[in-house]
Amino acid sequence: MDLTTRLARFPREHLALTPTPLDELSRLSAELGPRVLLKRDDLTGLALGGDKPRKLEYELARARRDGADVVVTCGSMQSNHARLTTAAARRLGMDCTVVLSRDAYDEFQGNLLTVRLLGADVRVVDVADHWGLDTHVQAVCDELRAAGRRPHAVPISGTTPHSCLGYVRAGLELAAQLRERGERPDAVYLPFGTGGIFTAVTLALRDQGFPCPVIGISVNQDRDACQADYRHWWGELTALLEIGAPPPEVEIHDEFVGREYGDPTEACLDAILLLARTEGVLLDPVYSGKTFAGFLAHQAAGRWGAGHRVVVLHSGGVPALFAYHDALAEHLAKRG
Known part of the structure; x- marks a missing residue:
């Protein structure tokens, strides 16, 4: 039984506008070197969108x-x-x-x-x-x-076993978009909060034959805690779907959290400014900003260059920008 058929066994309400776009960030790509694709789950439609x-x-x-x-x-x-x-x-x-x-x-x-x-x-x-x-x-x-x-x-x-099904569906959607465009990404970057999205997308991409690294950027806890959450949700989700697959090795980074959850780090704020000024895309200061900060740090260190293709999930959260106006104003002044 394929994964789509397994998903169809569960009741679902229709709340999101899907499929969400998979946008090529051509101006950012020209500036950085690697080809960057943005999965736009900030555009799911309901009350300003998000994951x-x-x-x-x-x-x-x-x-x-x-x-x-x-x-x-x-x-x-x-x-x-x-x-x-x-x-x-x-x-x-x-x-x-x-x-x-x-x-x-x-x-x-x-x-x-x-x-x-x-x-x-x-x-x-x-x-x-x-x-x-x-x-x-x-x-x-x-x-x-x-x-x-x-x-x-x-x-x-x-995050529950059933809610994770939504991002199994999203992972299948992303895989279909990549196949349709003939894209084989070198990495997929995802935020890691409780681990539900990360685990579900990893399961779907591996099921669909995409072996590239799935890279989690933690927004709240250390790597060991994230790995434990990943293994927990993998067990819960595969049991729900009746799939006997062990969790694959994954890559999770905890160095972009800052002082605590929601801390608007300098790297996060720089990522927000970069995307806004190259692509007219607004990131948020808690999830997508830090996910992009992780990708940008890896690119700056030489991991990704010309010829690489990288997908980043935009999980939404843009309304929070307005509550962070003081930090943003200070950072704008600092950057001139």
């Missing part, structure tokens, strides 16, 4: 199957996931409660503004680590059940 609609197509199909009337999830103050989960819930006729961890980016801007516009019930909590909000989500679910509601909990970043 989450692909994941939520499968996760919220489960919520509707179970009769849920409210979705509960969590994230940082500028969470793309909170924005897009709220929008998806609204599209499907459900309410949404989001638990957000208080941080430095709590201005009524960017993703926080959109979450409010979409009508989420926003709960702000003080925690040491915003990746540890699950107990708060469960407490909200208990509260809602006591009030007669039917909540469906979605973990931070939306």
Whole structure:
């Protein structure tokens, strides 16, 4: 049974505009040397776009199957996931409660503004680590059940075995686009947060016969933790799809995180300026900016040059730029 047939067994809501473009960045390529292709998952359509609609197509199909009337999830103050989960819930006729961890980016801007516009019930909590909000989500679910509601909990970043199916589909989509254009990439760069997207795309590309390195750029944790997450989600996803394949070796880098998740590093801000001024493409300061910073560092070190082809995933998140205006203004002044 092929992977497309296996995917067809799972219920799916249609939330994303797909296939998303695979754009050649011709001006950037001319400047750098390698041929750079950008997979535009910032253009998935729902509430300013991003990667989450692909994941939520499968996760919220489960919520509707179970009769849920409210979705509960969590994230940082500028969470793309909170924005897009709220929008998806609204599209499907459900309410949404989001638990957000208080941080430095709590201005009524960017993703926080959109979450409010979409009508989420926003709960702000003080925690040491915003990746540890699950107990708060469960407490909200208990509260809602006591009030007669039917909540469906979605973990931070939306990563579950079922949501990973959305990026198996995306990986198959990317493989089809590459075949149609006769492209055999030398590398595919992906952000690595919880690891769901990275794992699912790796599975799909290997299934479709693309042996190139799949390179993860961590946005929040060290390499060992990322590798553990990758192995975990590989096991969960292959069990769900009933595929008996061991996880292939992958390459993950943790040196681009900065001080913490969401830290707008100088390399990240430089990547944002470079893409904006060569291609008119806006990256975000949390995921795609750091993914591109990783690729650019490798290119500058001589890994990629003329004759190489590199694919980079743009996972969205651009609304967060507005909440980072102080850091961006300082960097613009620094760069003249």
